[in-house]
Amino acid sequence: MKINQDTVLRGKKVTLVPYTAAHVPRYHEWMQSEELQRLTASEPLSLEQEYEMQRSWRDDADKCTFIVLDSELWPGQEEENSMVGDVNLFLTNIEDPTVGEIEIMIAEPSCRGRGFGKEATLLMMAYGVRKLGITKFEAKIGQENEASICMFKKLHFKEVAVNSIFQEVTLRLDVSDQERQWLLEQTKHVEEKSYAELKQPAGVQDS
Secondary structure (H helix, E strand, O other): OOOOEEEEOOOOEEEEOOOHHHHHHHHEEEHHHHHHHHHHHOOOOOOOHHHHHHHHHOOOOOOOEEEEEEEEOOOOOOOHHHEEEEEEEEEOOOOOOOOEEEEEEEEOOOHHHOOOOHHHHHHHHHHHHHHHHHHEEEEEEEEOHHHHHHHHHOOOOOOEEEOOOOOOOEEEEOOHHHHHHHHHOOOOOOEEEEEHHOOOOOOOOOO
């Protein structure tokens, strides 16, 4: 999705930046992990396939993705060294374009359990509501991924279905006026900036 190609969302713990070709080698390295393949229901891709996937994320109108960076490290360090995961929205419900399926992955083990996933998910949800017209969110999570299921429930998602064949739980949140206010309150600290302006050589601190 090209709408976010110059968008940076800066929170307290995490900063969301557009997924670019420069992020692909580190992302590809992550996805060699059998644990991440299992948790994300993904097949391993070649590096070239990963570059093709990144181009489709950028160009397809029904996908929105951000790379999750550690706010303590970037700006300052190189982005590849600050990457901790990614967060995605799929707008693939033809009958209802206001439904967004959300995915979050904190790939760096040292960054799990520290609130990075929660803040990244809140930032993406608020972006989806404000910029993409999302009024309903769904999350499909493997039954064994109890930490992720628990996190989404803390964000007011309700379990609506269990698929025993795919061993997958579907959670849903309808964004009522009350939920919208709560979401915007949770993300009022977030700064939206230009990616082109923030990109700078390693070692140059943000002024």
